[in-house]
Amino acid sequence: MFASVGVGRQLRNLLMFSAGLIAVAPSPARGSGKGQPTPNRDSGATDLVPAHFVDITEKVGIRFLHQAPHTSRKYLLETMGSGVALFDCDNDGRLDIFLVNGAPFTDPTPKGFIPRKTGPEYWNRLYHQKPDGTFEDITEKAGLQGVGYGMGVAVGDYDNDGNEDLYVTGYGGNRLYHNNGNCVFTDVTESAGVGGSGWSSSATWVDLDNDGLLDLVVDRYVKWDWDDIWCGEHREGYRGYCHPDVFQGISMLVYHNDGNGHFTEVSHKLGLDKPAKALGIAIADYDQDGRIDLFVANDSMQEFLFHQKKDGTFEEVGLESGVAVNAEGQTYAGMGVDFADYNNDGWPDLIITDLANQRYALYSNAGDGTFNYTSYSTGVGEITRLHSGWSVRFMDYDNDGRKDLLIAQGHDLDTIEKSFPQLHYKEPMMLLRNTGKKFVDVSGVSSEIFHDAWVGRGMAIGDIDNDGRIDAVVSTNGGTAHVLHNVTETANHWITLRLIGHKSNRDGIGAQVKISTETGSQWGIVTTSSGYLSASDPKLHFGLGKDKMVNRIEIRWPSGIQQVLVNVAGDKQITIDEPARTERAQPVAGAETPKP
């Protein structure tokens, strides 16, 4: 068991020894591990830096309406929403948008029913970004209409052919779409053997065994079959969606990529088949032992942290590491999750969203295999206590060098205001700015979209117009999608890194990157997952504050190859190819992408 402090320290020391060449791993000493963001940068400005995100959905031609039938039976499926992906389907350097959609069902619906999309209004949609920044609906040409009631989407180039493939989860089975190039996809679910069963939610592409091929981990929510159970107050107009306690948990599906277009389900073999009520998933090597770990956000039961052991199997260490419950020992309705280093100490931290009266759970990584619940000390608990969050990402909206928090919100019960007038089914987005000391709510001083109430569910992030500011796309339950263009005024600098793996998986998923400037260091991990049901651009974006130059970029690829770049100018995107072997410091590798 890795949990104890003593073993943690030993591992850490070993790691520091083995990483002698470069120090992607953070420095060992971290004091008491209280978890407040490190004040390593002086923005000199007030804490409340307004964000300016503009809703450009209509302007850029996205006309998507999510279909979530609302029945008198209050089927749980109706309120869970569907995800969104921001990815580049044709490698033209511009991000495209994929939106997952629901399907019809009747009131009541018989047991055993698997919904099917019956018309274009239920299709999933692929919108391709044109050079002028507007989008065209290429769903039919792409062959991505989909079949059932869609939930999540995961993006990854599973066959390393240079084109991003899509995995779409849903109720009653999932689909794998191979990208043949130019945004034309083929449904290869059957030959790949990844159809799954039951009710799947978020999924992630990640190379679990570092063999250079992305494997696939799929959350499943609960065992559920149109159960007609009255939950909530037993009177007209008060029926609500059932608490997950009413349903049995179910284990995740884990598909090992065999490399020949076929996958093998290995959840039991890897020790990942613990019954869960999983809605969110995120990856990180939280103990820096060179093996990727998984965090699974569970709804109203203990959260799971799967630590990968040396033999490649996993042990669930949520309780021992302090992330299974909140500080009071209570479970909460874990939904969205992100796993990234918000306090710039090199150790990936966790944020998990949940429902009102529970407070979003922030855990800072103490660096010894354990985490501290820091919702209270960082202000996150106080700010979020009356909110219900779903997709969530650490992202630096103002490029000041500290990761902030962007959250899609809205209660799961559409009747909540009847019993609790201060809680809301529709809520505005929340933006929490990381001041280096705590998080402050800047939603109120930010642009109009932070005042518009939506039934927020999915959210993906990426720089849609390549201007160095991270944008977002939000999906809502039974509503329109929102493309949120970040035009926050700032003189801060930035850098965006596109990693291309060669020995490692081509997306570089799982690669850990440390950048250092005059002011300090920041860390990131390449992933397309995190959040809720959604997939984001794998490019790593860092705000640089007042620094125009990155002195050093250190990369630890999943293959174990280490790479150092020095003196890299900021305010641009650069592409970094994985070298054939560990190299000492080299000048900027890779080609610059064109400016917007």
Add this chain to the structure above:
Amino acid sequence: MNKSLPRPIAQSRRMVSSRHKSRTSPAGLGVRFALLSATVAAVLLVTPELRALQLAPSSSGVTVYGFVVDSHGDPVGDATVKLAGDKEAKSTKTDATGAFEFSALHPGNYTLSAEKTALQGQTAEIVIAPGQDRKRVDLKLNPERSMSATTGVAPGSTVSQFGFADNPDFQVAGVTDWTAVGGHGSDTTLRTSEALARETLALKPEKGANAITENAQKRNADRHRLAGERDEKSGDPLGAVREFEQAVQLDPSEDNYFAWGSELLLHRAVWQAQEVFRKGAEAFPKSSRMSSALGSALFAGARYEEAAKFLCQASDLDPADPEPYLFMGKAQIAAPGALPCVETKLARFVADHPDNAQADYLYAMAILKGSAGVAKVRAIEDVKGLLMKAITIDSKCADAYLELGILASSAGDSATAIEDLKAAILGNPELSEAHYRLGVMYDRIGRAEEARREFALHDRLEKQQAEEVERQRREIKQFVIVTSGEKSAAPDN
């Protein structure tokens, strides 16, 4: 939160105390008599920031939009907003977020006003210039002069003049199961609300308050009340609530009001219980238990600030009685934020009841809830002092030990934390949080076996307690309420 900038919707994240006026005082209800609306002075909030947010011009006329907020900046739903210009006049209602909008307007001078029952209205003069597209104007409503129970009727006056006792706006049409209410995510406050409702029933009247039975009608009323008590005991809440209502109609005494309201609260007719207790508190402004009961019913309706106000009032009416303090202390622990007046009243509780460990514990918890940042750091020593006093008075005060354990563990003092948590468990072996926290402390110092044992105990207790709550909830029959103008709508279970 920056108070200088308007953020009406974002502030809806905070507690809204005035939102559900319309629920608790439906048309025709007596309490409404006191709530007059008015239209007065102007607040016009148009800041440069807001101008920057205006959208690009379009050709379909001008839109005026904005939010109506109360004096706390919380949104006011269902307010009437009127726009009057030289050529046109329009009216609309705000939605739950306090938002309103008028579109397709022509340039010109307009008067914009908002009003809402029990709030003082505001008027703003606005000018829409040609070429303008959207204009945002926020209006602020201030509370009218106090409408609290103390301004109600004097004791002894009959309540029938309010047209309430003989003409309530609701009817109890049946009973149904009470399970899994409020759903997902709100269990802490719900559990406290259920506990407070049970404790409300046990509140005793002041001595002599209802002792004298003067005439035949009053004696008849007493018979109905006693019949109601029998019905409730024998599992017929529907019969009971009708008897209690009958008793109030015959004799609107403190006892009868209290019995009727408590019956409604016990069976989760929360809004109706609020109405009855509110009337009772107006008629008997000196009744401490009526104010406590009203506070308890308001808490059940998530109207925390108002609940605190009445609980504080109850403690003022009878400072020697610990009950109102215990109610407000528990409400404060479960409420999402610091409540007004509670901390100072609990300070009095401590001063007046030097031998009551609960007083020290609840006051300590209120201080913790109320303070933040630097103030919190300073408050910690006071809090520790109070908790130490609590365990000196009562060596088995598990809650105080638990809190001391938490404070020690946040200060990095694991040895003390472990001692305190063990003491908490000794005081109350069922305290699952203490087991969890002790598990974490053991885990941090490498005592993995003991950690696992505590985690397992925590799991088992949590499960048991959840089952117990579920069992209690299954026993509760909830009243099905029909309000006037609404046809009978029993659930089709």
